[in-house]
Amino acid sequence: MNGRRVLIIGGGISGLSTAYYLGKHGIPSILLEKSGRLGGLIRTDVVEGCQLEAGPDSYIATKPAVTELADELPALAGQVIGSNDRGRRIFIVRNSRLIPMPEGMSMMVPGRMLAALRSPLIGYQTKLRFLTEIRMRPRKRRSDVSISEFIGDHFGHEAVRYLTEPLLSGVFGGDSARLSARSVLPRFLQYEEKMGSLIRGVRAEGRSGGAKTSLFRSFRGGMQALTDALADVIQSNTRILFKEASQVRREENGWGVQVDGEWITGSHLVLACPAYVSAGLLAGVAPALCSELDVIPYSSAMLVSLLYRKADLNGDLRGFGFLVPRDERRTIAAATWIHRKFPSRVQPGFAAVRAFVVDPEATALVAASANEVTGLARGDLARLATFSADPMAIRFYAWPRSMPQYLVGHGQRVARIQALTAQQNGLYLVSNAFEGIGIPDCVRLGKETAKKIAAPNG
Numbered sequence: 001m002n003g004r005r006v007l008i009i010g011g012g013i014s015g016l017s018t019a020y021y022l023g024k025h026g027i028p029s030i031l032l033e034k035s036g037r038l039g040g041l042i043r044t045d046v047v048e049g050c051q052l053e054a055g056p057d058s059y060i061a062t063k064p065a066v067t068e069l070a071d072e073l074p075a076l077a078g079q080v081i082g083s084n085d086r087g088r089r090i091f092i093v094r095n096s097r098l099i100p101m102p103e104g105m106s107m108m109v110p111g112r113m114l115a116a117l118r119s120p121l122i123g124y125q126t127k128l129r130f131l132t133e134i135r136m137r138p139r140k141r142r143s144d145v146s147i148s149e150f151i152g153d154h155f156g157h158e159a160v161r162y163l164t165e166p167l168l169s170g171v172f173g174g175d176s177a178r179l180s181a182r183s184v185l186p187r188f189l190q191y192e193e194k195m196g197s198l199i200r201g202v203r204a205e206g207r208s209g210g211a212k213t214s215l216f217r218s219f220r221g222g223m224q225a226l227t228d229a230l231a232d233v234i235q236s237n238t239r240i241l242f243k244e245a246s247q248v249r250r251e252e253n254g255w256g257v258q259v260d261g262e263w264i265t266g267s268h269l270v271l272a273c274p275a276y277v278s279a280g281l282l283a284g285v286a287p288a289l290c291s292e293l294d295v296i297p298y299s300s301a302m303l304v305s306l307l308y309r310k311a312d313l314n315g316d317l318r319g320f321g322f323l324v325p326r327d328e329r330r331t332i333a334a335a336t337w338i339h340r341k342f343p344s345r346v347q348p349g350f351a352a353v354r355a356f357v358v359d360p361e362a363t364a365l366v367a368a369s370a371n372e373v374t375g376l377a378r379g380d381l382a383r384l385a386t387f388s389a390d391p392m393a394i395r396f397y398a399w400p401r402s403m404p405q406y407l408v409g410h411g412q413r414v415a416r417i418q419a420l421t422a423q424q425n426g427l428y429l430v431s432n433a434f435e436g437i438g439i440p441d442c443v444r445l446g447k448e449t450a451k452k453i454a455a456p457n458g
C-alpha cells in the first residue's frame with residue numbers, strides 16, 4: 001500500500017485492533033497513547049496469584065469479533081476461557097434482600113414463563129403483563145423512545161424498576177429513562193417490529209439453537225492477555241509513541257497530529273479515543289463534527305476488588321453476584337463473585353469480590369479517597385450480602401467519564417457524525433461511543449475501518 005501511513009490516536013482495544021487489521025492489509029501506522037501503557041480500560045492486576053480486572057472482566061460471546069480476532073493471535077491459542085455458566089444466577093436486591101432473577105431471562109425479558117410466574121421478585125400485575133405480552137401485535141415505532149418507555153409498554157413499571165434499571169446500571173452506568181431503546185436494545189426492537197412480543201422473540205432465539213457455550217468469555221491470563229497479544233503482534237507494522245496528541249490539522253496529502261509541539265503527518269487519521277477527546281482535537285478543523293461529538297455524555301465508574309481467604313468468608317455468595325436497583329441503592333450498583341464467575345482466576349483457597357459504583361454515585365464520590373469508597377462498598381456488601389470478612393487485599397480503580405451514554409436519538413446523532421466524518425477525507429472514528437459499548441463492537445469497528453482505509457478509494 002504505497003504512500004499510506006495511518007495515524008492512530010488512542011492505544012485501547014479500539015486503536016490496537018485498528019492497527020492490527022491495518023497491518024493485515026499491509027498498511028503501516030503510528031499509534032499515539034498518552035498514558036504510558038497500552039490497553040486503555042483493559043487491565044489485569046495479579047495479586048497473590050489471583051487475577052483482578054481493573055476494567056472489563058469478559059466479553060460477550062454472541063458477538064463474534066473478539067473470538068475471531070483471538071483465533072488469529074498465536075499468543076491466545078488455547079487461552080480462551082468461558083464463564084462458569086452452571087453457576088450463572090444473578091440476584092436482585094428488593095426490600096434489602098437478595099432475590100434470584102427468574103431462570104431463563106434474556107436481560108429483562110423472560111424466556112421461561114413458568115420460572116417468571118413463580119418468581120418472588122415481581123408481583124402478580126407484572127406476571128399478568130408477561131402473560132398478555134405474548135399476544136402483542138407487531139409495531140413499528142416512528143421515533144426512538146427511552147428504554148423505560150419501551151420496556152414499560154411491554155411489561156409495566158415494576159419490570160423497569162426491578163429488572164431493567166439494575167441491569168442497565170450494571171452494564172452502562174446509565175439511566176433507563178434517558179437511554180435509547182433503539183441503540184441499546186436493537187434486538188428487542190426487531191422482535192417488536194417482527195413479532196410484537198419480546199417474549200416470543202426470546203423464545204424463538206432459544207429454539208434456533210442459541211449459544212450452547214459460555215455467554216461470557218475471557219482469557220487465561222485475564223482480559224489484558226488480549227491487548228498484550230495485540231501490542232506484541234502490531235510491533236512489526238506500527239510505531240508506538242507514548243505521547244499525548246494535543247491537536248490535529250489537515251495537511252496537503254492527509255493529516256497532521258501535534259505531539260510535544262512537533263507535527264507528525266500521515267495519510268489517514270483514526271481517532272480511537274473518547275468522543276469528547278476527539279471533539280477537542282477536531283475543534284479547529286471540523287466544528288460541526290466537534291459539536292456532535294462533544295454532546296455524547298459519559299458516565300463514570302469505580303471498582304472495588306476485594307480478595308479473601310475462603311476460610312474467612314461468611315455471608316451470602318450464591319450465583320455470580322447481585323444487582324442493586326436505584327431505589328435500593330446506597331453506594332454500589334452491583335457485585336460479582338469473581339471466583340464463581342471465572343473460577344480459574346482465583347487461586348484455590350481464595351475468593352474474590354468486585355463491587356461497582358456507577359453514576360450518579362461515582363460522580364458524587366469523585367473527590368472521595370479510595371479508602372472512603374472502599375469502606376462504603378464494604379458497608380453495602382455487609383448490609384446486602386451479610387458479608388463482613390476482612391479482605392487480605394484490596395484494589396480500587398476509578399474510571400471517570402468512561403462509559404458513553406446512548407441517549408434517546410443516539411442513532412440519528414451517529415448518522416450525522418458519520419456523514420460529517422465522511423466529508424473529512426481520510427478521517428475515521430473508532431471507539432465505543434457510536435455503535436456498541438462492548439469490546440466486540442470496538443474490535444469490529446477497528447476491523448471495518450482498516451478495510452475501508454485499505455479500499456482503493458479509502
Ligand SMILES: Cc1cc2nc3c(=O)[nH]c(=O)nc-3n(C[C@H](O)[C@H](O)[C@H](O)COP(=O)(O)OP(=O)(O)OC[C@H]3O[C@@H](n4cnc5c(N)ncnc54)[C@H](O)[C@@H]3O)c2cc1C
Binds near residue numbers: 011034058
Ligand atoms: C468499569 C468498566 C467495565 C467494563 N466492563 C466491560 C465488560 O465486561 N465487557 C465489555 O465488553 N466491555 C466492558 N466495558 C467497556 C469496554 O471496556 C470499552 O468498550 C473498551 O475498553 C473501550 O476501548 P477503547 O479503546 O475504545 O477506549 P479506551 O480503552 O478508553 O482507550 C482510549 C485510549 O486513548 C488514550 N487517549 C485519550 N486521549 C488521548 C490523546 N489525546 N493522545 C493519546 N492518547 C489518548 C487513553 O489514554 C486510552 O488509553 C467496561 C467499561 C468500564 C468503564
